[in-house]
Amino acid sequence: MNLNFNFFMDDAVEAARREMIEAGYTQLQTPDAVDEAMAKSGTTLVMINSVCGCAGGIARPAASYSVKQGKRPDHLVTVFAGQDAEATEKARSYFTGYAPSSPSFALLKDGEIQMMVERHEIEGEEPMNVVNKLMNAFETYCR
Numbered sequence: 143m144n145l146n147f148n149f150f151m152d153d154a155v156e157a158a159r160r161e162m163i164e165a166g167y168t169q170l171q172t173p174d175a176v177d178e179a180m181a182k183s184g185t186t187l188v189m190i191n192s193v194c195g196c197a198g199g200i201a202r203p204a205a206s207y208s209v210k211q212g213k214r215p216d217h218l219v220t221v222f223a224g225q226d227a228e229a230t231e232k233a234r235s236y237f238t239g240y241a242p243s244s245p246s247f248a249l250l251k252d253g254e255i256q257m258m259v260e261r262h263e264i265e266g267e268e269p270m271n272v273v274n275k276l277m278n279a280f281e282t283y284c285r
Contacts, residue, residue, distance in 0.1 A: 154193045155225055158202065162191055165206035167218040173232035176221065180236055180253045184216030185284045187276075188233055191222045192244040196265040201245035204264075204272035212277060213284040215249065249279050256283045 163169060167189060170176045179186060189205045191197060209218060221230045223244035230244075237248050240258045247259040257279045264272055 155222070158191055158193055158198065159222065161202050162189065162205065162220045165202070165218075166209060167205065167220040170219050170221050170229050170233065171226045173228050176219075176229050176232040176236075179217065179219045180233075180250065182217055183252055185256075185280075186217040186219060186250045186253075187215040188236075188248040188250065189218075189220040190230065190233065190244045190246045190248070191220050192224060194245065196261070197245040200267060200269045200272055201247070201264050203269050204276060205247070207269070208273045208276040208280070213280040215280065215284050247276060249276075249283055251283055 159169060168179070170179055187209070189201065191202070205220075209215070221233045223230045223242075233248075234240075234242055236250060236253065237255050237258060239255070240248070240260065243258075243260040243262075245264055246261055249256045249258075259272065259275050259279075263275065
């Protein structure tokens, strides 16, 4: 049996993209789109998406759930590591002081990094622990 790995990956990527769009996040696929999003005033949550298990089982559910309660960022955006490499690299250029990490979350205010939830804070965690980290950040930095 000859399995087409690329077909499987395309399907997994599309499902992961769709999940974030359905949660209300705008997909940024070019460096220009990233710059445009970061130029907006207010708070912006950037979710660095990926196809790994901790993205699907922890990060994406946390991204969806955390913005449905209480305070939330003004803007919700996502870039896809490993798929939209230039957009992801551009987004990471705004995360001064943090190493590349996916999945991860960055909360920015007026284009300046305020906090980051890195992969090591996601992988192996309960989804509600990540939700709580995000919601605590929203309480601190969002209106």
